[in-house]
Structure formats: C-alpha cells, structure tokens
Amino acid sequence: MSSSASPNPAPPPVLLPIAHPLDEFYAQMSLTLPPLQQVEGEAVPQPYKQLLVHHNDMTPTLEKFHGRDIHLRLLGRRRQSDEYFREVVLLLDGTDQPVEFGAIKIYLNRFKPEARRHVLDERRPLGRIMQECGVKHSSRPRAFLRLASDRFINEALQLSGAHVLYGRCNTLYDPQERALAEIVEILPPVVEGRAL
Secondary structure, eight states, rough: OOOOOOOOOOOOOOOOOGGHHHHHHHHHHTOOOOOEEEEOGGGSSTHHHHHSSSSHHHHHHHHHTTSSOOEEEEEEEEEEEEEEEEEEEETTTTTTTTTEEEEEEEEEGGGHHHHHHHHHTTSSSSHHHHHHOOOOOEEEEEEEEEOOHHHHHHHHHHHHOOOOEEEEEEEEEEETEEEEEEEEEOOOOOTTEEOO
C-alpha cells in the first residue's frame, strides 16, 4: 500500500486584534507572534506605566523620560494603496540606544501632503512629524501588553536572552474620528530614567 499524502501545510499565521498591526508583520514574515497577554493599565509596573498608560504620543513621552531627542531606524516597510506599514526602532540621539520597537499602520490619505511626504521620507518618528506639521489628533490606547521577547524583537531592541517586555496597542484619530495610524509600541527593559 503506497501513500502519496503530502505533508500538512503550515497553518496560516494567527491575527490577533490586540497586537494589530504587529500581527500583520509577523504573518508577512511567516513568524509566530511571541507569547503575549493583555493586561490592565493599573497592572503595568513602573516605570513602564508612566511611559505607556496615558493618552499622549510616545515620541515626546520617551524624549522627556530619557532627556534626549529621538530618531528612527527603519526595519521594514510596505505599502498597499493608501496604507503604509512600517517597523521601526526609536533610538536616542547621540547613543543610538533603542527605546522603542514599533509596528505601525499609517493611513496616508488622511494626512496633508507635507506630513505624508515626511512619513514617506522615513527619517523621523511619526509623533514628531505630527507635532511639527500641526496634525490635530487624539491618542487612544486600546490595550496594554506584557510579552516575552523573541529573536526578532531582541534583534530590533539589541537584547539577548529572554525578557518580559511591556507595550501598548494604540490608535491615533483625527478630529473626524478617523484612524490616522494603528501602532504597537514595545519598550525594552527599563529602570527609572533609562533603558537597561
């Protein structure tokens, strides 16, 4: 008796709303999301709580916490019509120390031409672009996350070994309540006033 059965194809990657758009990036790379869970804002420990549990943009929040300006390193990007996806690491000026890994889905058609041009230049964090271009918006976190670092996130944040990390899923809205961007923001290990 012969068997001509082919091996089972790999199951499709799981998309997870609380990790969107990070889940899309992982699916695109055929990677499995690292173990993560949603946590209440009150359960996020300090100093992560002060960095994540608020309705402010992350770029100025991180710049104030670390006492330095921040610049961007692009890890990956893709564009589907007016949806622009990018994975970035935010780095401290002068040291290039990573202070955030971000997976962002930006709705380009909802930005004025100047802001859209700066986004596509891929040189500055979105928060700075929005501030400099006067983009009126509100920031509304929809989930706070605790996750285990994996090889991909470790490489992005220049970490080694296993780490418990904290982050948030955030949406930026324009005054008409349209989503401007959906963002997963993950912080490296931090002690008061500085990243480890």
